[in-house]
Structures are given as C-alpha cells and as structure tokens.
Amino acid sequence: MIRIEPEPWAAMVAHGQASYPNECCGAMLGSTERDSKTVRQAIALENAFDGVQAARYELRPEDLLAADKAARERKMDLIGIYHSHPDCDAYFSTTDLQNSCPWYSFVVLSIQKGEFHHANCFLPNFDQTEAPKEELIY
C-alpha cells in the first residue's frame, strides 16, 4: 500500500496538468514502513525524452541520482516514480514495463483534456514482464 500526503499529491497533479499535453515525470520521497509506504514530498523532474513528449517520457539517471541525494539529506527515502498519461487511462503500458525498475513504486496519473482524472500505482517485476497494481491512497 502506498499513501500520498496531500501536499505532494497536489504538486504531482499540478505538474501533470501543467505539462499537458505532454507527459511529465518526477520522483516521490517519503518513508517505508513494514507493509506501507508514505510519500511526503514530490520532486518534479524534467522529461528528457528527445522527441515528441505527448506519449513518451524519460528520466535522466543524473536527475534520479540528485533526487536520491535530496532524499538522504532530508532523512527520507526515494520510494517511487510518477508520470502522467495525457488523454489516456492510468495503466502501465508495455513501454512503461520494458523501461521500469523493480525497486520502486510507479504512480501513473491520467490527465484528460488537461484535468486530473484518475491514478493507479504499479510494482513492476524483475523481468519487466508484469506490473501488479499496488493499492494507492491519495
């Protein structure tokens, strides 16, 4: 289960809406308890995909490294990645799966006609063949 506190949640939704019609992406910092995670801060990262970003996103490893450093400085953990799907459902696409990492939770926000519509969270497996849903509370 992953719970996103109101402040980071508002920041993620605002980021998704501001980036529309392009995909946005970012990192989620917080804490991990025994069987639940809490997101306390969201960091907007640049979509580094070199091309049309309406249906693609790419994170720079350097940016992720910086987000991990920020988490350590703030005594938090890097626990997840978020990105948006403009005018599309919040599902985990084949491309999302093939470029995922089993270490993190992946939140997908559906932004329809510029407005937040719904969201889901996924936990990709090692072989990048499956990403079961993780319960998401926001």
Next chain:
Amino acid sequence: MAKILIPTPLRQFTAKQDSVTVPGATVGEVLTALTTEYPDLRKQIFTEEGKLRSFVNVYLNDEDIRYIGRDAAPAADADTLSLVPSIAGGMPGGTN
C-alpha cells in the same frame, strides 16, 4: 576501497545499512566485493550471466562508469558509488 550508496529498496539485503564500504581498487572489484559480502544483492544488480542488469547504471561520484572505463575505472577510498536505475515509458503510438 569505496563507499556504495544503497537505494532504499535494497537495504533489506544490506542489514538495513544505507551505505556500505567494501574493498577493491576498481569499480569491478568493488562491485564484486559488494555482492560477495551481501550475496542477496547480486540478483538485484547482475543477471545470471554476471552482466549488470539493463536497468542498472553505476555512477562513480557523479560520473556514469560507462564513460570512464566501466569495471576498470579506478576506485579510491574517497570515492562513492551509486546504483541508479534507467527509467522511461510511453504509450502506443508515441514511438514516432
């Protein structure tokens, strides 16, 4: 010898430590020492053939080891190694 920063989800394999220091004069030696000391980490970082997993990038301080000699890059005591995943995504029709 070098310090290795452990990403949160992997700390369960390093007795909860957020960084560990292991011996080795090169990046390759340090990674081998790391996965020897913490064998459960091996599967997270390497494939069965012993190659780095496709989603794993290794940074020596702020540099991707791919550009500084990969496994052969020298690792000094003051150096910090980080394991950083490659992450991207997209939707059908967005590949053009």
